[in-house]
Amino acid sequence: MTTTTAQWDIFELRLSGPSDGNPYLDVSLEADFAHGARSVRVTGFYDGDGAYIVRFMPDVMGEWTYKTKSSVPALDGATGSLTVDAPRQGAHGPVRVADQFHFAYADGTRYLPFGTTCYAWTHQALQLQEETLQTLETAGFNKLRMGVFPKNYPFNTNEPLYPIYAEKADGTLDFDRPNPEAFRHFEQQVGKLRDMGIEADIIVFHPYDRWGYCDMSAEQDYRYVAYLAARLSAYSNVWWSMANEYDFLLDTKPMEQWDEYFHILERDDPCRHLTSIHNGDVTMYYDHTKPWISHVCIQNWDVRKTPEWRDDYGKPVVNDEPEYEGNIWPAWGNISAQELVHRFWTTTLRGGYAGHGETYEHPNDIIWWAKGGKLYGQAWQRLAFLRNLLEEDAGAGLTPMGGTNSFPWSRVSGAVDGEVRYIYFGEHQPAHWSSGLPKDGRRYQVDLIDTWNMTINPAEQVPPVVPHPTRHGAIVRGGKADADFGIKLPGKPYLALRCRPLRHD
Amino acid sequence: MTTTTAQWDIFELRLSGPSDGNPYLDVSLEADFAHGARSVRVTGFYDGDGAYIVRFMPDVMGEWTYKTKSSVPALDGATGSLTVDAPRQGAHGPVRVADQFHFAYADGTRYLPFGTTCYAWTHQALQLQEETLQTLETAGFNKLRMGVFPKNYPFNTNEPLYPIYAEKADGTLDFDRPNPEAFRHFEQQVGKLRDMGIEADIIVFHPYDRWGYCDMSAEQDYRYVAYLAARLSAYSNVWWSMANEYDFLLDTKPMEQWDEYFHILERDDPCRHLTSIHNGDVTMYYDHTKPWISHVCIQNWDVRKTPEWRDDYGKPVVNDEPEYEGNIWPAWGNISAQELVHRFWTTTLRGGYAGHGETYEHPNDIIWWAKGGKLYGQAWQRLAFLRNLLEEDAGAGLTPMGGTNSFPWSRVSGAVDGEVRYIYFGEHQPAHWSSGLPKDGRRYQVDLIDTWNMTINPAEQVPPVVPHPTRHGAIVRGGKADADFGIKLPGKPYLALRCRPLRHD
Structure with a gap:
């Protein structure tokens, strides 16, 4: 049997097998997907009611074949082939690290995470989930942090739509039996996000x-991570955030267990999605230099330190909680x-990426x-507005103009991406400025950006600052x-500045 | 001869002596001031034209006698007595460190530095100096940072009113001969500040x-510090900031020289004014734990670190440059x-003191x-407004509610002074709050302070926050x-809160 699928879409092989005993524990299933001399091992999973699934996201076009391997004869040795066509319109493949501190989709398109x-949005009433998707449709974000497990926390006291594991007669959960309905729903929502x-x-x-999710045994945790990898790795838009x-x-x-979770993804996520913690x-930062951490x-609210974090780890920095906009009582x-907005501009123009959250009091605790x-x-x-602005010129990514202790970049923020440079003043309000602007004899278009009012207008160019010379240490500076x-x-x-070279037409 | 002076005022003994050679180098002069069994050594100084002066600020009331000692007979062995009366209205004596992290005048009145x-104000045209004093008369500041030497710097290109040392025929300065006119002017302005x-x-x-002030020899520096001590120590309002x-x-x-400057003050400032650097x-902080440093x-613009600096040095923290309000091109x-204003509130409500500066562009570079x-x-x-507010309740001084890494005090600022507590929210805008408010069964008056609009109004008291219990580590918090x-x-x-106990009348 031959199927056709698009590059970076999901090919799904469905098989029937045993439903007695505990198939989650008793049955192994995987498939090898081959393309020329290349072979990709993909793990399958039990979806309940005797249904077994192997999901595969082909990352190149052309002809693929597959063959299953299982501990039970009914699932073993199934073969087939697959024709992979060009990607759907708008599909760019999974996001990868690019140029050390930045990201790009697999097809090379730059990706700036906003x-x-x-x-816990997937655990709320379906109508609310619909509303969330509608909001996301126009909000301008291109990444969503979301937990697999439901949440018990201030403002989060309701029961989830589905338990993640099967309920036992006494109402507690059987952490040896995932609840396929919960996972099907979760991955359906992941798929909708991907399509958006x-x-x-x-x-x-x-x-x-x-509910007990925190107290699962190490073995149960390992099986849970493997199950997630089998179910979700074929979604091109998955990032693995190992924990909040x-x-x-x-x-x-304990720490060894965290490392092991990542090793399971290394083994069972054939797509090698981005990984973080x-x-x-x-x-208490995790040691992000470990090789299985992608970014x-x-x-951390102290976003001026972004260049330090880049230096410490040599990887892209995503500060996804620089505190949230809102008015609830917890100070974060x-x-x-x-x-x-200030923290986003500061983070971005110091070479990192920030994350948004909104926490306004709501009579029914429906907080974004x-x-x-x-x-x-x-x-x-x-x-x-910031995302659109940066995407206009996005190249190899923003490199900060200075480190945390370099003047004036410890106080204002500036970054360069190829020939384009940006300076963000934050709480600073100079009437004249020239630090960080070009000194190469070329002509530039400089725009003045009002980060709050979202305006971009040509800036007035004037002669550069020429400081009166003064003694600083043994060196006379200025002049x-x-x-x-x-x-x-x-x-x-x-306010901010954007400085682009004038093109000679 | 007996004179009468007020406690903490200046008693001045004027003597005539040789004017040939270089009296600054050749003539030594000091006096012992005795009160009962106590004796205070006070150094004198040459004021030009054969005039020698010994200045003394008596710190207790009663009868004092004095006797001079000099390397020249004309100045040696002069004696006299002095009746010291109650201090003038409004005179509280020199400021001292109080309660480890705070300040008080010698008479015990609390002093909160603002x-x-x-x-370089004393180096400008006299009319401008008059204007500065007029501004200070109503501005609400109670401390002024000011240099002895003139300033060569961006926006500071004019020549000073007086050179600090005598000019030689070739126009350079003779760093072995102070210019008494310059010092007389400087101390006159110090005296006016004291009276304000x-x-x-x-x-x-x-x-x-x-002009060469930076390149004076070590010996010239030492004599300069000793000369300052002799001329200015009798002004009750002097603080020694050894350098900017x-x-x-x-x-x-080099560093040893800096230490030596302080040793000279230890020797020659009988009043032991406050010392800092x-x-x-x-x-490159100086080691403020050295015993000759009072505070x-x-x-540092990163004012949330104030509790760290308190911990590092165990002394009052005065952050006199948390950047300046203005619009000039340098980012500080x-x-x-x-x-x-935000940085002042943050510093203050973390147990430190901040300093003001204003740097708006001016057509003639007349920048405050x-x-x-x-x-x-x-x-x-x-x-x-902040100063007045704090002075209403000033006790032993503000102690921060938490350290730099303690939640929520790493994010918002709070401090306690006896029974009064303050919380400052800065960029935070909770709709409800109870962290840091009392839990002792007493009743309190809480006021809501708008730090920008300078209003104080009763705050609405409501039931406290009761967080939904949640697992954090092994501990379930909240509830x-x-x-x-x-x-x-x-x-x-x-916004900020002030919380005072209700008095039972």
């Missing part, structure tokens, strides 16, 4: 629990929209950060301009 | 030089008024931070209130 957070161009940053473990606040789980899941305490994922969830629904804030539009030209600014905060 | 900066209740935070050395950005002078003045680079004086001089004149900004009024009551807030940034 993520938001709805931890939104990466699903899937949180595998988190500590906010009253993993350090709050160290009492039941997110801290709780800022003194740094942290929470009540910064102003202005401040969150956990449950989705509607956005009530004022940051999201400004972040979409000459640090750029070919300067910019006159209106002297108010939260 | 300083500003006019580095403003401490003079005198900067002894700084690197911004074109001392680390930019290390090429000509201010860094340039934030990685930490730093520049162009933050918004809002931001500077260096030359004085007028204030054009919007921060100073808000800082006066009970963290205070007796909560506060309902309007959900906008830059």
Whole structure:
């Protein structure tokens, strides 16, 4: 039997097999997918009611064949072939690390993560989930942090739509039997995000629990990670966030176990999706230099340190919790929209990526950060503006103009991407500026960006600053301009500059 | 001969002596002032034209006698007595460290430093100096950072009113001959500040030089410090700031020399005024644990670290350059008024003290931070508001509610002074809050403070936050209130709370 599928879409092989005993424990299933001399091992999974599935995301066009291998005869030795066509319109494949500190889709298209957070949105009533998807349709985010497990936490007291494991007669969960209905629903939502161009940053473990998920045994955890890999790896938009606040789980899941989870993904995720792990305490970062970590994922409100994190780990930095816009009582969830926009610009123009969350009080606790629904804030539009602006010129990615202790880049933010440079002033409001502007004799178009009012207008070019010479240490500084030209600014905060070379037509 | 003077005023003994040779080098003069069994050694100084002066600030009331000692007979063995009366109205004596991290005047009155900066104001035209004093009269600052030497720096290109040393025929300075006219003028201005209740935070050395002050020999430096001590120690409002950005002078003045300057003050300042030394680079703090340093004086925009600096040095922290309000091109001089006010509140409610400066572009470079004149900004009024507010309840001083890494005090700021507590939210805008509010069964008056609009209104007390219990690590947190009551807030940034016990009348 030959099927046709598009590159980066999902090919699904469905087989029937035993349903007695506990197929999750008793039955092994995998398939080898071959393309020329290349062979890709893909694990299958039990979907309940005697149904077994092998999912495969082909990453190149052409002819593929496959053959299954199983511990039970009914599933063993099934073969077939597969014709892989050009990708669907708008499909760019999985996101990869590119140019050390940045990201690109598999087809080379640059990807600038502008993520938001709805931890438990797939566990809410279906109508609310629909509303979340509608909001995401226009909000401008291209990544969503979302947990597999439901959430027990302030403002999160409701029962989930589905338990992730089968319920036993006494109402507790059987952590040896996943609930296929829950997973089917979860992956359906991941698929919808994929079709909207939104990466699903899937949180595998988190500590906010009253159902027992935190207390699964190591073996159960390992099987859970393998099951997720088998079910979800074929979705091109999957990112693996091994935990939210993993350090709050160290009492039941010691460090070796965390490493092992990643090894299971190395073994069972044939697509090798991006992998990260997110801290709780800022003194408890996971060692992101470990080779199975693709990018740094942290929470830290002190976003001026972004260049330090780049230096520490040598990988892309995604600070997905620089605190949330909102007004709830926990201090991580009540910064102003202005401040969150400021933290995005600061992070971005220091060579990192930030994440959005919204936490406004709601009479029914329907708060975007956990449950989705509607956005009530004022940051999201400004972040979409920033994303659009950066995508206009996105090249190999933004490199910060200086480190955390280099003047003036410790105080204002600036970054270069090829010939384009950006400077963000934040709370600074110079009336004249030339630091970080070009000094190469070429002509440039400079635009003045109002990050809050979302305007872009040509900036007024004036002679560069020429500091009066002064003694600093043994060196007399100043006396000459640090750029070919300067910019006159209106002297108010939260402005930025974009500087592009003028093209000779 | 008996004179009468007030406690903490200046008694001045004027003597005539030789004017030939170089009296600055050739003649020694000091006096012993005795009160009962106590004897205080006071050094005198040459004031030019054969005039020698010994200045003494008596620190207790009653009868004093004195006797001079000199290397020349004309000045040796002069005696007299002195009746010291009650201090003038409003005179509280020199400021001292109190309660480890805070300050009080010698008479016990609490002193909360709210300083500003006019580095070179005494070197400007007299009319401008008058204007500076007029501005200070109503601005609400009670400390002024000011240099002895003139300043050569961007926006500071004019010649000073007086050179600090005598000019030689070739126009260079004779660093073996102080210019008494310059010092008389300088100390006259220090005296005016004293009479206005403003401490003079005198900067002894700084690197911004074109006249040669930076290149004086070690011996010349030592004599200069001793001369300053002899001339100025009797002014009750003197603070010794040994340098601005001392680390930019290390090429000509090695570390041992800095220590020696302090030893000279230990020897020659009988009043033992407060002593500090201010860094340039934030990685180059002087070791403020040295015993001759009374308080930490730093520049650092990262004001949330204030509790760390308290912990590092165990002394009062004065961050006198958390960047300046303004719009000039250097990034340390162009933050918004809002931001500077924010940094003051943050510093103060973390147990430190901040300093003001204003750096708005001016057609004639008359910028407050260096030359004085007028204030054009919007921060100073808000800082006066903060000062007044804190002085209403000032006790043993503010102790931060938490350290840099303690939740939520790493994100918002809170401090306690006896029974009064303050919480400052900054960019945070919770709609409800109870962390850090009392849990002792007593009743409190809580006021809501708008730090920008300078309003104080009763806050609405509501039931405290009771977090839904959740697993965090092995501990289930939440489930009970963290205070007796909560506060309902309007959900906008830059607000603060003041919480005072209700008195039972």
